[in-house]
Amino acid sequence: MATAIEREAEAVVSAAQASLADCACGCNRPDTEPLFAEMPDEELLFDVADLFKAFSDTTRIKILFALMGGDLSVGEITEVVGCTQSAVSHQLRNLKQARLVRATRDGKNVIYALSDNHVYTILAQGITHICE
Amino acid sequence: MATAIEREAEAVVSAAQASLADCACGCNRPDTEPLFAEMPDEELLFDVADLFKAFSDTTRIKILFALMGGDLSVGEITEVVGCTQSAVSHQLRNLKQARLVRATRDGKNVIYALSDNHVYTILAQGITHICE
DNA sequence: TATACTTATGAATAGTTGTTCATATGTTGT
DNA sequence: ACAACATATGAACAACTATTCATAAGTATA
Numbered sequence: 430m431a432t433a434i435e436r437e438a439e440a441v442v443s444a445a446q447a448s449l450a451d452c453a454c455g456c457n458r459p460d461t462e463p464l465f466a467e468m469p470d471e472e473l474l475f476d477v478a479d480l481f482k483a484f485s486d487t488t489r490i491k492i493l494f495a496l497m498g499g500d501l502s503v504g505e506i507t508e509v510v511g512c513t514q515s516a517v518s519h520q521l522r523n524l525k526q527a528r529l530v531r532a533t534r535d536g537k538n539v540i541y542a543l544s545d546n547h548v549y550t551i552l553a554q555g556i557t558h559i560c561e
Numbered sequence: 562m563a564t565a566i567e568r569e570a571e572a573v574v575s576a577a578q579a580s581l582a583d584c585a586c587g588c589n590r591p592d593t594e595p596l597f598a599e600m601p602d603e604e605l606l607f608d609v610a611d612l613f614k615a616f617s618d619t620t621r622i623k624i625l626f627a628l629m630g631g632d633l634s635v636g637e638i639t640e641v642v643g644c645t646q647s648a649v650s651h652q653l654r655n656l657k658q659a660r661l662v663r664a665t666r667d668g669k670n671v672i673y674a675l676s677d678n679h680v681y682t683i684l685a686q687g688i689t690h691i692c693e
Numbered sequence: 694t695a696t697a698c699t700t701a702t703g704a705a706t707a708g709t710t711g712t713t714c715a716t717a718t719g720t721t722g723t
Numbered sequence: 724a725c726a727a728c729a730t731a732t733g734a735a736c737a738a739c740t741a742t743t744c745a746t747a748a749g750t751a752t753a
Contacts, residue, residue, distance in 0.1 A: 468626060468627065471619075473688070474623060474626070476691050477684065477687050478616065478617055478621075480690060481616035481687055482614075484609070485614035486610055488711080490606050490609055491606060504729070509600060512711095512712075514731095515712080515731085515732085516712055516713075517730095519712080519731085519732085521731095522732090528690075528693075534730095536720065536721070537719080537720050537727095537728060537729045538720095538729065539729080545690075547690040547693075551683065551690065554679060554683045555612050555683065556609060557679065558683065559605070559609065561660075618741075620742090635699070635700055636698095636699070636700085644741095644742075644743090645743060646700075646701095647702085647742080647743065647745095650701055650702080651701085651702085653701095654701080666700095668699090668750065669698060669699050669751060670750095671701090
């Protein structure tokens with residue numbers, strides 16, 4: 430059962446995608462307009478900002494890149510990232526709250542994994558933009 | 562002429578995309594691994610984090626959504642966003658530095674526009690993730 | 694040039710964030 | 724139960740951010 434915000438979000442996404450599909454001329458803006466008659470729900474805007482906030486720190490980006498190579502324990506992540514184990518743990522907490530990673534215990538270790546493929550696609554989009 | 566960082570970024574992106582293409586099983590991680598033998602250049606990581614930082618504030622998200630509906634002057638954006646003109650101008654400055662928007666003067670007004678379609682796709686990915 | 698209008702900028706401030714240190718919690722093996 | 728190891732947590736602090744206010748800079752018109 431989809432909530433109101435989910436329905437709204439789907440409408441926004443499909444509108445954006447349809448709009449992209451419509452635009453084949455390489456212009457900086459789709460043909461159909463106005464695309465969004467009114468601003469989306471304040472809550473959705475906040476959640477979107479919050480999601481991207483999770484990608485907005487170098488340490489967290491490092492962690493995500495590391496996990497793109499495979500699931501890792503906190504200790505292994507700490508080695509790769511190059512800061513305190515405490516800092517890594519704090520940031521993993523943020524990433525977990527943003528639902529970008531999942532944690533499962535394996536004995537003394539806790540293994541972290543990317544929670545889904547959106548992380549890949551969002552990161553790839555970001556990198557693509559940087560090199561335009 | 563591609564710079565070193567651009568070549569590296571392209572490699573990262575194509576690896577991520579190829580990896581996504583390889584994975585048809587719905588798992589949370591691609592088949593081929595390790596995907597990234599080593600961490601990308603520190604500069605690229607910083608730039609990626611910096612890009613997403615531009616999407617990490619509600620006011621800026623509002624501005625971007627507004628511009629998805631068409632090019633707007635600062636005054637029009639201010640109406641939509643619902644905070645001071647000064648705040649909008651400051652945030653437009655940030656968005657311009659992140660190369661997400663472009664500004665052109667039209668008489669007394671300055672018209673802002675999204676600089677390319679990456680904004681659409683990045684936002685759409687974000688919204689999709691929220692509703693998973 | 695003087696006025697009205699639009700946008701940009703600088704200073705001040707309150708709120709947020711990332712890091713470290715010290716320590717607590719949890720797990721395994723003896 | 725105890726020791727050794729791995730991870731999480733809380734407090735403190737420095738750095739950064741977003742906002743507002745006041746005002747400057749740019750533009751059009753009388």
